[in-house]
Amino acid sequence: MRYDIAIIGSGPAGYTAAIYGARAGLRLLIVAGAEPGGQLTRTSEVENYPGYPDGVLGPKMMEDFRRQAERFGAEIVYDQVEKVELREDPKRLWLSSGEIIESEAVIIATGSSPKWLGIEGEQRLYGAGVSACAVCDGFFYRGQPVAVVGGGDTACEEALYLSKLCSEVHMLIRRDQMRASKIMQDRVRHTPTIHIHWHTIPIEVLGEKSVEGVRVRHLQSGDERVIPVKGFFVAIGHKPNTDIFQGQIELDPQGYIVTKPKSTHTNIEGVFAAGDVQDPVYRQAVTAAGTGCMAALDAERWLSERRFLLKATATNQSS
Ligand SMILES: Cc1cc2nc3c(=O)[nH]c(=O)nc-3n(C[C@H](O)[C@H](O)[C@H](O)COP(=O)(O)OP(=O)(O)OC[C@H]3O[C@@H](n4cnc5c(N)ncnc54)[C@H](O)[C@@H]3O)c2cc1C
Structure with missing residues (x-):
């Protein structure tokens, strides 16, 4: 044809x-x-x-x-x-x-x-708190704490966008520096509601029907703890x-x-x-x-x- x-x-x-x-x-x-x-x-x-x-x-x-x-x-x-x-x-x-x-x-x-992380809970809670698009889904978590994974320009943009809607934004960054441009890093660092967690990776998204928190591991100490969040935004590309x-x-x-x-x-x-x-x-x-x-x-x-x-x-x- x-x-x-x-x-x-x-x-x-x-x-x-x-x-x-x-x-x-x-x-x-x-x-x-x-x-x-x-x-x-x-x-x-x-x-x-x-x-x-x-x-x-x-x-x-x-x-x-x-x-x-x-x-x-x-x-x-x-x-x-x-x-x-x-x-x-x-x-x-x-x-x-x-x-x-x-x-x-x-x-x-x-x-x-x-791109996804492949961690426990990520796909199960996809659409119930797990997202890859702050502009699409950020509004659903206004006034609530959220986490953003990634240290590039996109992750910074997502965190900055969410910081205007959400009570707290936890940025989880694997290394002790970001890949993002200097100007984006400066904007993130100067936003009081964004908390940067260096050397930190998420290992499990928690929650029964919707996201309740994220279990993270500090890569240097090996310590694990839970950060309570309602939204989990993956921004790794x-x-x-x-x-x-x-x-x-x-x-x-x-x-x-x-x-x-x-x-x-x-x-x-x-x-x-x-x-x-x-x-x-x-x-x-x-x-x-x-x-x-x-x-x-x-x-x-x-x-x-x-x-x-x-x-x-x-x-x-x-x-
Ligand atoms: C969970 C989620 C929520 C979202 N929420 C919003 C929102 O609220 N508002 C908003 O504006 N945007 C939202 N987005 C983003 C939005 O969905 C995308 O920006 C939009 O769908 C992109 O449209 P597209 O036509 O370029 O591609 P897509 O929607 O990705 O469609 C691609 C198409 O290409 C086809 N295709 C791929 N490879 C081949 C092949 N080899 N042969 C034939 N066909 C192929 C696929 O089958 C599919 O039909 C969301 C995205 C996701 C994942």
């Missing part, structure tokens, strides 16, 4: 690109991947997406996105892309089922995944889902797809990237949807221009 645009990923970026592309009259396929609906299907309440004044459950919101894309004729295949050939014309996607999809343009919206694009498309040192400034164009003609897969900074549903819209508009313009040039060349050759 040959399409105008194939979209890899069915999170907010992929579905938004599909809504815009399908409404522009393009023949369009979404490959949904192993997690149809994307990361928000793993959460309960989403309170910061505009248009839902009473909040909305993540899976319900992504169901709405899907229905809106299908209403305009977007096709969806519930499969995973295993291999891509993006420099050929048409571009080709190999699905796990063995099917090969051909498309003139491709939008990559494969998202990213937070994200991994963009770009393994299948390695060697074909330009990635930054962390593996995020590099897009040209103020656009979603990648270094390959006709290949666009949207959402968390190209965004190490904001990582929000609304920003993913915004860049999904940009990718569809960029792809539509690229297709029109290319078809115009192909037609003009054919006319010149025949005259």
Whole structure:
């Protein structure tokens, strides 16, 4: 089957690109991947997406996105892309089922995944106090103590954000220094509600139904103790889902797809990237949807221009 645009990923970026592309009259396929609906299907309440004044459950919101894309004729295949050939014309996607999809343009919206510590209680209490996103979940712990794990810029940003909402922020740092930039470190150190615990690692997240505390170990003395917290924020980085694009498309040192400034164009003609897969900074549903819209508009313009040039060349050759 040959399409105008194939979209890899069915999170907010992929579905938004599909809504815009399908409404522009393009023949369009979404490959949904192993997690149809994307990361928000793993959460309960989403309170910061505009248009839902009473909040909305993540899976319900992504169901709405899907229905809106299908209403305009977007096709969806519930499969995973295993291999891509993006420099050929048409571009080709190999699905796990063995099917090969051909498309003139491709939008990559494969998202990213937070890195986890792998400690006891972390996955059991995920979504019940354990989080990897302060902007998403910090509001739920306002006025309460929380912990942040990590010593990089992201961990500092998460701690500073939480310090404006929560009673205390305990930063757990493995070494006796942070990897964060000096300015971020200074801001953290000068915030009275942030307590830095050096040489300290979390070893267990405690709580029956929701987080009640974290058991930590001091790496020099070996002493263990419990810090009572209601939220446990893991800020040790994200991994963009770009393994299948390695060697074909330009990635930054962390593996995020590099897009040209103020656009979603990648270094390959006709290949666009949207959402968390190209965004190490904001990582929000609304920003993913915004860049999904940009990718569809960029792809539509690229297709029109290319078809115009192909037609003009054919006319010149025949005259
Ligand atoms: C628990 C949790 C709570 C959150 N809460 C909020 C919140 O309250 N507000 C907010 O704004 N943001 C929130 N976020 C962040 C938000 O979910 C992300 O920023 C957003 O989902 C990114 O959208 P995306 O479309 O770029 O990628 P994703 O949502 O990550 O979707 C990626 C898609 O790509 C697909 N895919 C990956 N690899 C392949 C492949 N090889 N072949 C085919 N498909 C593939 C996956 O199946 C998936 O459908 C939360 C995140 C989490 C994890």
